[in-house]
Amino acid sequence: MLPVVTFPRPSEPPVPFSPLSLSTDQDLAVPMKPAEDTAAVPEAAASAAAQQTVWYDPMSSPQAPKEQQPAAGTSPSVSSDARPLRVYADGIYDLFHFGHARALEQAKKSFPNTYLLVGCCSDEITHMYKGKTVMTEDERYESLRHCKWVDEVIPDAPWVINQEFIDKHNIDYVAHDALPYADTSGAANDVYEFVKAIGKFKETKRTEGISTSDIIMRILKDYNQYIMRNLTRGYSRKDLGVSYVKEKQLRVNMGISKLREKVKEHQEKFHSAAKIAGSNPVEWMENADRWIVGFLEKFEEGCHMMETAIKDRIQEGLKRQGRSESNLSGEDSDS
Numbered sequence: 338m339l340p341v342v343t344f345p346r347p348s349e350p351p352v353p354f355s356p357l358s359l360s361t362d363q364d365l366a367v368p369m370k371p372a373e374d375t376a377a378v379p380e381a382a383a384s385a386a387a388q389q390t391v392w393y394d395p396m397s398s399p400q401a402p403k404e405q406q407p408a409a410g411t412s413p414s415v416s417s418d419a420r421p422l423r424v425y426a427d428g429i430y431d432l433f434h435f436g437h438a439r440a441l442e443q444a445k446k447s448f449p450n451t452y453l454l455v456g457c458c459s460d461e462i463t464h465m466y467k468g469k470t471v472m473t474e475d476e477r478y479e480s481l482r483h484c485k486w487v488d489e490v491i492p493d494a495p496w497v498i499n500q501e502f503i504d505k506h507n508i509d510y511v512a513h514d515a516l517p518y519a520d521t522s523g524a525a526n527d528v529y530e531f532v533k534a535i536g537k538f539k540e541t542k543r544t545e546g547i548s549t550s551d552i553i554m555r556i557l558k559d560y561n562q563y564i565m566r567n568l569t570r571g572y573s574r575k576d577l578g579v580s581y582v583k584e585k586q587l588r589v590n591m592g593i594s595k596l597r598e599k600v601k602e603h604q605e606k607f608h609s610a611a612k613i614a615g616s617n618p619v620e621w622m623e624n625a626d627r628w629i630v631g632f633l634e635k636f637e638e639g640c641h642m643m644e645t646a647i648k649d650r651i652q653e654g655l656k657r658q659g660r661s662e663s664n665l666s667g668e669d670s671d672s
Contacts, residue, residue: 422448424539425508427456427494429463431470432552433480436544443541444512445486454506455487456494466496466521471553496522498532510539565591 426444430437445453460474472480474492481490495502497520498511511532518528532538556563564577565587574584 419450421450421452422509423452423454423507424448424510424512425454425456425491425498425503425506426512426541427458427491427498428513429467429470429549430455430457430477430481431472432549433472433477433484434547434549434552436547438484438486439544440512440514440541441484441486444539447510447512447539447541452488453486454489454491454508455481455484456491457481458496459493462493462496471549496520497528500531500535503537508537510537512539512541514543515540516543561587561590 424444424447426441428437441453441455445451457474457477460470463470463474470477478490478492481487491506502508511529513529517526520526520528520530527533529538564579567577568574568579568584568587574581579587
């Protein structure tokens with residue numbers, strides 16, 4: 338240990354120099370004392386100066402700051418200072434809807450610092466194990482890329498997750514709802530059986546009342562209405578995959594539906610008129626209903642007969658065409 342060197346003036350007693358005492362300009366501005374006043378220095382001042390002497394060891398290294406420890410009860414793997422946890426979610430994501438988005442939001446918010454990877458299965462593997470999709474694989478990939486919770490999309494994701502896939506993408510957790518999903522590929526009883534066994538499964542909650550299957554069922558339930566809507570918008574029956582007879586039937590049914598709406602509208606008007614006239618509205622409406630129902634039954638019966646006649650004529654035309662083609666082929670063989 339080496340003491341700090343001081344340089345006393347000839348007319349003054351030695352005063353130890355401390356670098357720590359020179360903190361401000363005010364400390365530097367020390368007034369000069371006359372020579373006669375500096376002859377004697379009190380012992381208290383000398384002892385105070387001795388206490389302010391700083392010793393410096395050139396061989397010592399500066400003390401490093403203490404490492405900040407995570408708060409009690411907090412896992413280092415989920416602290417905000419650590420790397421983002423890589424959470425993986427997978428699915429088909431056909432007809433992407435808010436139920437999908439909410440599940441991905443839960444996966445993204447499952448930890449304070451999360452990097453969300455979303456795997457989407459290809460058309461080939463989906464059609465093999467689940468069935469036909471409405472959207473193509475490229476459309477499903479692009480839908481996921483536009484979800485704000487998704488950090489990365491992994492195309493052509495595997496149907497069942499294994500250790501090799503987890504190591505390849507450095508996955509910490511797999512997020513999905515806890516319902517068991519039968520593995521149609523035959524690799525396991527549950528698609529997420531392996532992930533649950535190794536403790537990397539993070540449960541999310543499903544959104545009730547919305548799913549891809551529900552949306553498809555709604556469309557199928559009102560299939561005829563959607564077909565007619567597209568026909569009126571300019572789509573041809575070939576574009577919609579509808580036969581000629583089916584198209585005519587839908588147009589007739591649409592006409593009947595419009596007629597029913599008109600009749601119902603007039604019923605309400607007649608009811609109001611009868612009430613104003615003071616007659617018995619209940620009896621009058623019952624008679625009117627019988628007349629209208631009878632008319633509609635006759636009208637629908639006529640439409641059904643017309644539809645049957647159209648089918649018969651088409652079938653007869655096809656039979657004639659088949660006979661003529663067979664006759665021509667027979668003549669060619671004779672020649």
